[in-house]
Amino acid sequence: MHKITVVNQDVVETQNFDSADFESTEHATGKQQNISHGCCPKRKRKVICVTLLIAIVSVIVICILIPTVILNRNETRSITTETAATAATTETTTGTATTTETTAGTATTTGTTTGTATTTGTTTGTATTTGTTTGTATTTGIAPGAATTVTPDPISMAAVDRQVYGVCNTPAGADSVAASAGEWQCHYMVRESPDKACDGNVSTKYLSFGACYNGGKGPTCGMGTGFYLELSRGPTLVNGMKVCTANDFDQRDPIHVSLEGSNLPGRDLSLGSSWTLLYDGSSGLETDPGRKECGPLQLFNNTKEYRSYRFLVSAKRNISYSVQYSEVQLYSLRS
Numbered sequence: 139m140h141k142i143t144v145v146n147q148d149v150v151e152t153q154n155f156d157s158a159d160f161e162s163t164e165h166a167t168g169k170q171q172n173i174s175h176g177c178c179p180k181r182k183r184k185v186i187c188v189t190l191l192i193a194i195v196s197v198i199v200i201c202i203l204i205p206t207v208i209l210n211r212n213e214t215r216s217i218t219t220e221t222a223a224t225a226a227t228t229e230t231t232t233g234t235a236t237t238t239e240t241t242a243g244t245a246t247t248t249g250t251t252t253g254t255a256t257t258t259g260t261t262t263g264t265a266t267t268t269g270t271t272t273g274t275a276t277t278t279g280i281a282p283g284a285a286t287t288v289t290p291d292p293i294s295m296a297a298v299d300r301q302v303y304g305v306c307n308t309p310a311g312a313d314s315v316a317a318s319a320g321e322w323q324c325h326y327m328v329r330e331s332p333d334k335a336c337d338g339n340v341s342t343k344y345l346s347f348g349a350c351y352n353g354g355k356g357p358t359c360g361m362g363t364g365f366y367l368e369l370s371r372g373p374t375l376v377n378g379m380k381v382c383t384a385n386d387f388d389q390r391d392p393i394h395v396s397l398e399g400s401n402l403p404g405r406d407l408s409l410g411s412s413w414t415l416l417y418d419g420s421s422g423l424e425t426d427p428g429r430k431e432c433g434p435l436q437l438f439n440n441t442k443e444y445r446s447y448r449f450l451v452s453a454k455r456n457i458s459y460s461v462q463y464s465e466v467q468l469y470s471l472r473s
């Protein structure tokens with residue numbers, strides 16, 4: 139029994155021992171467990187912390203650094219573009235300045251800026267306009283004023299029924315001797331009839347033989363020749379006259395002439411008594427103005443309007459068989 143007890147005691151002791159060992163083992167295991175329970179969270183925390191740090195760094199990198207880099211790149215690109223644009227603008231400006239400079243020829247002003255260059259161009263245009271204006275002023279100076287006072291347009295010589303009557307061998311104040319077309323005495327060339335002296339064209343002429351014929355020459359040939367007409371415009375004041383040369387043979391030019399006026403009806407115009415002498419003097423052609431040119435204006439005193447006028451030649455430039463002229467111009471000058 140004792141043994142048994144011992145044994146049992148041993149057993150108990152063993153059991154106790156075992157229990158103690160078990161407890162110590164269990165205690166060790168618990169320590170180990172406690173150790174393992176204390177160690178693992180720290181590692182996890184480290185891992186988590188590291189992960190968080192990595193994440194934060196990544197976020198910072200992604201959200202701040204990368205955009206910053208991109209923005210910097212874009213800014214760099216935009217700056218580059220702007221620089222290029224500025225360069226292009228500068229080139230354009232330079233080109234414009236150069237062009238303007240070449241055009242305007244004002245290098246000093248143009249060289250400053252483009253604006254000035256443009257202004258220079260405008261100024262140049264204005265200068266051109268001013269030139270034009272000056273030209274216009276010059277033209278104005280030439281034209282009307284003096285012309286209105288000194289040389290107005292001649293009056294219309296349109297005749298009633300387009301009838302211009304040729305005369306021959308007729309001195310002023312005398313009855314008119316009628317002339318007709320032909321090449322003998324008291325005739326005129328068919329295609330150089332009296333109306334050609336009143337058509338406003340210095341390229342056409344009136345040629346009359348008077349006391350002579352085609353081919354005969356003498357100092358009296360063509361003397362007393364002329365024409366008369368009734369103005370279709372009605373009574374008109376005439377106090378000036380011009381005589382214009384024909385195309386050839388200056389010896390046929392009228393040198394001394396007369397002008398008469400009448401208000402009697404057409405059937406009485408052949409009568410010398412129907413005419414009032416208005417002018418008897420120089421034709422203005424003593425100095426030859428050249429062919430198909432008009433002499434200076436011959437002014438005379440007359441204050442009365444006449445419906446009809448008669449023009450006669452009493453002297454010519456030199457010996458010839460006729461008298462000829464391209465135009466007789468009548469003027470009405472009012473003060």
Ligand SMILES: [Ca+2]
Binds near residue numbers: 334335336340341464
């Ligand atoms: Ca004519």
